Amino acid sequence: MNDPKEKAPLYQNDEQSYGYVKNGKNPVDEERECWASDSGSSSGSYYSNASSSVIEWESEISPTGEVFYIESLMESFAALNSNKAREDNHYASSPPELTRRRSTRAGKLIRLLKRRESYRHSVRMSGLASELRQNHESISKMHRERENFIRDDYKMGEKYSVNIWVEPEKRHKLGRRATACEAYLGIIPCVASDKSKIIVAGFVPDGEALKTKEINVGDWLQSINSKDVNKYTINTILSRIVSPTNIHCQFQRTCLDGNYENYPATMSCPNQSVLARQLTDKEESTILMESLIKESLGVIFIKTKEFSEGESDMQGVLYSFPRTKTKSTQSFLSITKGAFITLNHMLPDIVGAQPISTTVSTSTGLTHIIYFSYKDELLLIAVPDKCCNKQEAMEHSMDIVCTLSFMNESILTCFEKEENHLHLDHFFYLFFSRLYKDKVVASKANSENLKTNVNIDDLSKYDFSFLLPIVNLVQLPRDAQIQIDAALSEMEAMDYRDWNQDPMECQRLYTIIGSCLYHRRHLLGSHLPAEDLIQIHSFLRRHGILHLINSEDVKSLVIWNKVYPSSSVNRKLQWQDESAYSLTYRWFLLIVGYGHNLLAVILESGGCTAILEEHSGPDIFYVEEAQETLKHIRKIGISALAEKWINANAKPEIIVPQKETTLSKLSSPSIAENIVGFMKTNQSKSISSLNHNVTKVPYDNISMTKSRVSEESRVDFNAGYSLEASRDSPSQDSLSQVSEMSDQAAPILGRRATRERSNALLTRYSDDSDSDLDNDQTGISEISNIRENLLHQAEYIVPKIVTTGNKNSLVYYVHIDLFEGVLISSRVNELDSEFLSNLNGCAQMIHKLLSDTKRYKKLLTHDAGKSVINKSLIAIKEHGILLEWENCTYWIVGRLYNSPRPKELYICYQDCAPQNLIEMAFRLQSTNH
Amino acid sequence: MTSHVMCLTSSGGIPLFVRKKGDGDLMTFSKIASLNGIHMFLKTHNIELLNSDMADTSIVWKEFKGCITLIAIASGTTKRVMLKFLDSVFNAMILVVSLKDIEQPRSVEKLKRDLRPCYSIIDKLLEYLDIGDISGTKTNFFDLTDSIICSENHLLQICLDTFMEYLDSLYGCILIHNCLAVATESWWSLNPKERKLIILAITTNNNCGTNDLPIFLPYKSPNLAYRLVNVTLVDNIQVLALCGPNPDVKEIERLAFQCWRNNIEILRTSVQCYPRNFPYSISLDSRILGFLLVNYKIKKFVMSRNVQHLKNQISRTYQLDTIKTFYHYAVETLFYTIDSYTKNLERNEEKTTDQFKSAKETYWSFEYHKCHALKELDHIICVLYTSIVPTHTMRLITHKTLKIILTEKQICW
Structure with missing residues (x-):
């Protein structure tokens, strides 16, 4: 067997991740490679791949041991649609394949681990500390070397000077948000990794710099009028220019030939889309933060005890956003x-x-200031009304606080720690820039890319439920749910006897508390308590990861963060009170993502696990395990199924009101429509695949579709497969198949099944022979069985109608289960935006009323005497609004019901037949059974 | 729950008056000063403090004419209502002392004294602000005239017009149990809040015989006083008129006697209409517990309740509160298009009102009741039902009821 280490030395891989090579790589090659590695024909290539992936994210480990690593599939921007289609068809064209690590012999793995000890956290107790130190040293060495490498690059570049005509009078034409460099020189600056050099990131259209035609993106601006410039001095130097004049600028070219567009990416990160870069690039946020200083927005955290009016203005202020280096301008809130x-x-x-x-x-309009008062501290968040109304501002703020308390021990420690401020700046910049995105981001060069994508934040305008602390769930068919649960449970069990020769010698590093699986912005399965799930959800939402995963393909996403999940923290506090245990517990959030899928895991260190060092980074083994689980879920077709399911408009079916509605045409719930939709998703996988103009497909067409479908997923169809039969048969079929499977052997599903099989094979073959091939083929055939079974169900998704009356009249629904912290809702993509915003406004209003009602009820039970409540508002349980739109009337109804568990239901239906909300809720919940 | 209203001079922050309703303590000077101080502090930064929300209580600040700052604290009501309340309070001040004297008072102490007569009106306004508290027997709105529909309204109108001709006045109306039965055409041209305050000024001034009050009309003539005269015709029926310096009170009383002498019987029967506020001769569906009919173009309303269903005082006021709350929370936000009034102040809610232009109907269902509102042309009708009525039946009944009211010949309003 080839030794992976010799074949792929550490730094070589590291360099690869800078992307010069990769960007040039033909996508077909990559694909082929993935296929090759998938089929397991060359174990050598697999290992080098695997280790490269490991190093890619490992180099992103921060000194505190946290990771925030995103790598995008670059070609997704070139050909978004075709790429999606390809991805769907070639489900296994995944990044560095890790599955095989699982199926290789345990002994081999252990040896491998031993060899890679320099950057691998061992689970062995002995020598743990030294290994960790070693590990960190190696990482920081990598950092250093990389920096040197970049710096050397600059030195090699050719120096040149340019004269630029500067007219200070015209500097305001770009608006006050423009930096001095943009206003005077017409250069959009960015700061190099050493945090002071100014690098040309782009040009202002019609700017002076662009006219010279000599300056390239990525060049380093060394001096102006022979004064050295850096990030700190440029503004002062430029502001000294008062009259129109020619200035002499010296630049140095970078020797990185050609690839200028990717410059910022190559500086610090792997291939990243604009969006992904925005999420990871903290330094840019810090710079852009200053551009927000004049706006009536901000965040401030104050120790109220230390605050006094007279003295220094910032007395007692622990954190303030936005802020500038110069003390002259102060933000709205600090004033x-x-x-x-x-x-x-x-x-x-x-x-x-x-x-x-x-x-x-x-002067700029209304602003809402939201208070969060702690014992001696006060957090204020100011949000302008032009971005969102008060209700939304409050929901945003609560979401922010939820995320911050998830990531920090307490709100106080979050703001108190100086080193946290960079992160907070980035965090709040992302928040406000998303609110302001039309204004601030549009001024940035690369905004086109953002606009072409479906922006999930727009959804909050149209979907009130998006802001609520509730997770959007998609209920997949039962078989798929079982598969997901099996895969998650297996990962959570972390039963590593199979990979380890000597289980008694090892102590586990973490216990997995639970995990949850997302596809796009929808939750597919969760093994977490509701409170933790909600926290994870708001973490994902606030860090823009949900948006990213919803709109872009991600090649690799690894996030590792110390967290404080509320359920566990509460439990710990309770135990401390009872002084039953005084153990130190620490929790970590691990998120891995690939494609549109995302897996979040909460790990616990404490109790029976090995003791971790302070600031220890993620353990590769656990990360790989999670990645592998995700890959397995993808392989068995869950993501393809979810995609279809989400786009199917069948569970339950909704109708789409259109301008000049002719309803007779629309409301023909047809299987044909479904198939057309399915076919399209299969081919183009675009979200808006359900083409409603094609409502009636002749029967010939259906059969054609059918045959195509069956070709694609290699399912044998009955020749006489009639439409009538298809209405009820799929679910039965799949069910019976499952039961067959479970009859044959113990009910082993999911990855476990794969592994059991390979283990069985393992014992048969002797240690070192190249048996990977056989193993994998068996594994794959097993997986493809499951996949076929699952996808088979998605062939015909029988539309379910939940409204009463002759025809379907349901337009929109949101069903909120507060106990589980999940909701199911219809897609809103196809609805007219004007209609939607009306709908959403009503729903928001109803929601506010109903949540007040709930609160009053609680208040009444607690202290009935001291009530400041309007008694008429206590007993409301249903609120309906009739809306007229395009000569048609629609009911928007919200309903609260408390038994058996508190739930809320919001429905929009066409005003034709009276509906009973309770019945609808019941039907909605039983759509999958 | 306690509601407060505070009035201060904008420049000096000197409190002019403080009123409260409810069993809470009166605001201390230091608290008032700090509340006002925050408003002033932000003003120096060119920022206007509008309101602050707590879980169920809100504080609203508003500066009027750059000279008076009013601060209101209330629970369980909407911002829109609170702003209307502050407007009405300021108007009540004008009503008593004229705008000129408020803007340029000769001395603050004198202004304070002069404002005392409007306390009773402000207290009444505070009462209106209160919802959900069982104290008032009547439901009221700040900008809608409380009306009554009697079958005799046609006849009353004729009599009123003759009487006003005698008085040489354009503005007059007849109140039955403080609800407006009929009014002259010009009366409706007055600002709705003005109309409201005029009637309030009379009703708070007790109902003995004849009154003659000098008042300033906040919108029509804020600096020139009118005479507000009212004459009690029979028990609980008064006639109201705004007139110039002539004729004097004695003369007016004589004219009233002369004019109404022959119609005493009509007046007697029309009083019977109360408390249903709606002719008994017209029968409505028995499942209707009560209804609120609003003409939002000319800003008047009738609140009627089905007397048969009333078992006791508490359930009656509870029902009234329910309709009122429904109106404020659901109907007002959904049905109203922006009027000039809210435009400046509530840019916030402007957006929402703008959005809901297309809203036609709305309903609430409670555990024991159901409320349904319908908007048609200039009218909004909110009907309270028992909870056994199914939603779709409820809609049918409401439509039918509104149709009856609008087409019935007997009804004049």
Whole structure:
């Protein structure tokens, strides 16, 4: 067997990740390679691949041991659609394949691990500390070398000078958000990895710099009028220019030939789309943060005890966003904070309640300030009304606080730690820039890419439920759910006897508390308590990861973060109170992603696990395990199924009101339509695949579709497969297949099944022979069986109608299960945006009313005497609004019901037959059974 | 629950008056000063403080004419209502002392004294602000005239017009149990909030015989006083008129006697209409517990309740509160298009009102009741039902009821 280490030395791989080679790589090659590695024909190539992937994200480990690594599939921008189609067909064309690690012999793996000890956290107790140190040293060495490498690059470049005509009077024409460099020189700057050099990132259209035609993107601006410039000095140097003049700028070319467009990416990160780069690039956010200083928005965290009006203005302020280096300009909140601190202090005295929000009117419009009051600290978040209304501002803020308390021990420690501020700046910049995206981001060069994608944040405008602390669930068929559960459970069990010769010598590093699986923005399965699930969800949402995974293909995503899941923290606190245990527990969130799938895992260190060092990074083994689980789920066809299921418009079916509606045409729920939709998703996989113009497909067409479908997924269809039969048969078929399977042997499903099989094979073959091939083929055939079974169900998704009356009248639904923290909802992509915003406004209003009702009920049971509530609002359980749109009327109804568990249902249906909401809720929930 | 209203001078922050309703403590000076101080502090930064929300209570600040700052604290109501309330409070101040004297008072102490007569009106307004508290027996709105529909309204109208001709006045109306039965055409041209305050000024001033009050009309003539005269015709029926310096009170009383002498019987029967506020001769569906009919173009409403269903006082007021709450929370936000009033202040809610232009109907279902509202042309009708009525039946009944009311010849309003 080829030794992977010799074949792929560490740094060579590292360099590869810079992307010069990869970008040039023919996608077909890559694909072939993946296929090759998938079929397991060359174990050598597989190992080098695997180790390269490991190193890619390992180089992103921060000193605190956290990882935030995203790599995009670059070609997805070139040909978004074709790529998606390809991905769907070639489900196994995955990145560095890891599955085989599982199926290789345990002994081999252990040896491999031993050899790679320099950057692998061993699970052995002995020598753990030294290994970790070694590990960190090697990483920091890598960092150093890489920096040197970049710096050397610059030195090699050719120096040249350019004269640029500067007219200070015209500097305001770009608006006040433009940096000095943009305004004066017409150069969009970015800062190099050493944090001071100014690198040309782009040009202002019609700017002076562009006219010279000599400057290239990626060049280093060394001096202006022979004064050396860096990030800190450029503004002062430029602002000294008062009259129109020619300035002499010296640049140095980078020797990185050709690939300038990818410059920022090659600086610090692997291949990343604009969006992904935005999410990871903290430094850029810090720079752009200053451009927000004049806006009436911001975040401030104050120690109220230390705050005093007279002294230094920032007394007691632990954190403020946005802020500038120069103290001359202050943000909106740092000027006005006194008022809100006083209100926060005073209102409990006057009214007996904490303030929640304050609205003020500024020169730029209304602004809402949201309060979060802790014992001696106060967090204020200001959101302009032009971005979102008060209700939304509150939901946004609560979501932010939810994320922050998930990532930090307490809100206080979150803001108190100086080293956290860079992260917070980035975090809040992302938040506000998303709110402002039309204004701020559009001024940036690369915004086109963002606009072409479906922006998930737009959804919050159209879908009120998007902002709620509830996760959007897609209920897949039962078989698929079983498969997901099996795969997740197996990973959670972390039963590593199979991979380890000597289980008694090893102590596990982590216990897995639970995990959840996402496809795009939908949850497919969760093994987490509702409170933790909600926290993970808001973490994903706030860091833009949901948006990313929803709109782009991700090649590799690894996130490792220390977290404080509320269920576990509460349990710990409770135990401390009872002084039953005084163990130190630490929790980590591991997120891995590939394609449109994402797997989040919460790990616990404490109790029976090995003791971790402070700031220890992720353990490769666990990351790979999670990646592998994700890959397995993908292989058995879950993601393809989910994609179809989400796009199928069948569970339950909804109708789409259109301008100049002719309803007779629309509301013909046909299987044909479904198939057309399915075929399209299969081919182009575009979201808006359900073409409603093609509503009636002649029967010939159906049969044609059918045959194509069956070709694709290699399922044998009965020749006389009639439409009638298809209506009920698929579910039965699949069910019976499952039971057959379970009859044959113990009910082993999922990856376990694959592994059992390979293990069985393992014992037969002797240790070192090249048996990978056989193993894998068996494994793959097993998997493809499962896949076929699953996809078979998606062939015909029988539309389910939940409304009463002759024809389907359902337009929109959201069903919220507060106990589980999940909701199911219809897609809103096809609805007219005007209609949607109306619909959403109504739904939001109803939701507000119903949640108040719930709160009042709780208040009444607690202290009935001291009530400040409007008694008429207590007993509301249903609110309906009739909306007229395009000569048609639609009911939007929200309903609250408390038994057996508190649930809310929001329905929009066409006003033709009276509907009973409770019945509908029941039918909605039983759509899959 | 306690509601507060505070009035201060904008420049000096001197409190002019503080009123409260409910069993809470009166605001202390220091608290008022700090609330006002925050408003002033933000003003120096060119920022206007609008409101602050707590879980169920809100504080609203508003500065009027750059000279008066009003602060209101109330629970369980909407921002829109609170702003209307503050407007009405400021109008009540004008009603008593004229705008000129508020803007340029000779001395603050004198202004304070002069404002005392409007306390009773402000207290009444505070009462209107309160919803969900069983205290008032009547439901009221700040910008809608409380009306009554009697079968005798046609006849009353004729009598009123003759009487007003005698008085040489354009603005007059007849109140039955403080609800407006009929009014002259010009009366409806007054600002709705003005109309409301005029009637309030009379009703809070007790109902003995004849009254003659000098008042300033906040919108029509804020600096020139009118005479507001009211004459009690029979028990619980008064006639109201705005007139110039002539004729004097004695003369007006004489004219009233002369004019109404022959119609005493009509007046007597029309009083019977209360408390249904709707002719008994017209029968409505028995499942209707009560209804609120609003003409939102000319801003008046009738609140009627099915007397048979009333078992006791508590359930009655509860029902009224339910309809009122429904109106404020659902109907007002959904059905109203922006009027100039909300435009400046509630840019916030402007968006929502704009959105819901297309809303036609809405309903709430409670555990024991159901409310259904329907908007048709200039009218909005909110009907309260028992909970056994199915939703779709409820819609049918509401449509039918509105049709009856609008087409019935007997009904004049």
